[in-house]
Amino acid sequence: xxxxxxxxxxxxxxxxxxxxxxxxxxxxxxxxxxxxxxxxxxxxxxxxxxxxxxxxxxxxxxxxxxxxxxxxxxxxxxxxxxxxxxxxxxxxxxxxxxxxxxxxxxxxxxxxxxxxxxxxxxxxxxxxxxxxxxxxxxxxxxxxxxxxxxxxxxxxxxxxxxxxxxxxxxxxxxxxxxxxxxxxxxxxxxxxxxxxxxxxxxxxxxxxxxxxxxxxxxxxxxxxxxxxxxxxxxxxxxxxxxxxxxxxxxxxxxxxxxxxxxxxxxxxxxxxxxxxxxxxxxxxxxxxxxxxxxxxxxxxxxxxxxxxxxxxxxxxxxxxxxx
Numbered sequence: 268x269x270x271x272x273x274x275x276x277x278x279x280x281x282x283x284x285x286x287x288x289x290x291x292x293x294x295x296x297x298x299x300x301x302x303x304x305x306x307x308x309x310x311x312x313x314x315x316x317x318x319x320x321x322x323x324x325x326x327x328x329x330x331x332x333x334x335x336x337x338x339x340x341x342x343x344x345x346x347x348x349x350x351x352x353x354x355x356x357x358x359x360x361x362x363x364x365x366x367x368x369x370x371x372x373x374x375x376x377x378x379x380x381x382x383x384x385x386x387x388x389x390x391x392x393x394x395x396x397x398x399x400x401x402x403x404x405x406x407x408x409x410x411x412x413x414x415x416x417x418x419x420x421x422x423x424x425x426x427x428x429x430x431x432x433x434x435x436x437x438x439x440x441x442x443x444x445x446x447x448x449x450x451x452x453x454x455x456x457x458x459x460x461x462x463x464x465x466x467x468x469x470x471x472x473x474x475x476x477x478x479x480x481x482x483x484x485x486x487x488x489x490x491x492x493x494x495x496x497x498x499x500x501x502x503x504x505x506x507x508x509x510x511x512x513x514x515x516x517x518x519x520x521x522x523x524x525x526x527x528x529x530x531x532x533x534x535x536x537x538x539x540x541x542x543x544x545x546x547x548x549x550x551x552x553x554x555x556x557x558x559x560x561x562x563x564x565x566x567x568x569x570x571x572x573x574x575x576x577x578x579x580x581x582x583x584x585x586x587x588x589x590x
Contacts, residue, residue: 328372329352332344337518342386344389347390383457400583401433401481405482408527418438419525419527422434426458431449431509467498469495530549550572550588555589557587558579558585575590576588
């Protein structure tokens with residue numbers, strides 16, 4: 268009886284025969300990888316092109332990516348509108364040399380270096396606070412805070428360092444700094460680090476000065492800054508009453524009671540259950556008669572506790588907890 272070759276040898280022989288077959292041309296590399304392949308990595312030097320799949324699939328992938336990033340890392344893409352988020356994600360996918368959003372998600376979950384690049388590049392939500400808001404804080408909120416033996420203020424979201432440090436400046440100028448503590452939190456550790464450093468571009472100094480003066484500033488904004496020509500830093504002593512900590516409203520619990528909570532797009536979640544949980548943490552963290560300040564892109568109507576708040580200033584999204 269003829270002895271049969273092992274299976275793996277037969278397989279090698281079949282592959283070799285196929286390669287030797289006349290007219291069997293190699294498939295050219297196009298750099299376009301099917302949306303349904305499990306390996307969406309692109310080799311160095313290949314062109315990165317998006318596969319021809321529908322906008323509905325792309326939106327679904329973007330939504331899934333947002334949910335995964337929030338659940339695993341606490342990163343919130345909801346601060347960007349959908350077009351801006353899609354443009355950013357596609358840009359990062361090209362940098363990471365993947366051809367699909369799903370491929371980018373795989374790298375962010377399993378490659379710490381890729382995740383760090385993504386988180387560091389994620390653009391902060393621009394502050395919608397105008398000078399009127401800071402003036403409102405001085406005129407309406409400060410008199411209320413004077414009635415407390417101690418003041419705890421929570422900035423949930425560090426996208427705007429201006430909001431955090433201007434609050435510290437206002438408390439200092441109004442003689443309340445000694446009894447006040449500001450808590451500045453964010454789920455993104457890189458935004459948190461940037462807020463702690465307290466730096467902004469020197470080109471924005473004139474803009475900051477305008478906000479300070481129109482917001483009722485009593486001195487010169489330069490009294491609180493160090494300018495090295497390229498970057499401007501808030502002085503170290505302003506941080507003495509600021510506690511910086513990583514916190515995710517969608518997954519973490521309340522950690523203190525506050526007299527005021529200001530949210531910087533921190534409640535803007537595409538997932539309704541995450542948004543409801545975040546509102547629950549805010550409600551539990553705010554004392555009775557405490558002040559809630561929302562971003563202009565957010566509304567108290569989205570909160571399951573909306574009936575427990577009364578408007579203090581609807582224009583600036585300021586509300587008071589009544590029960």
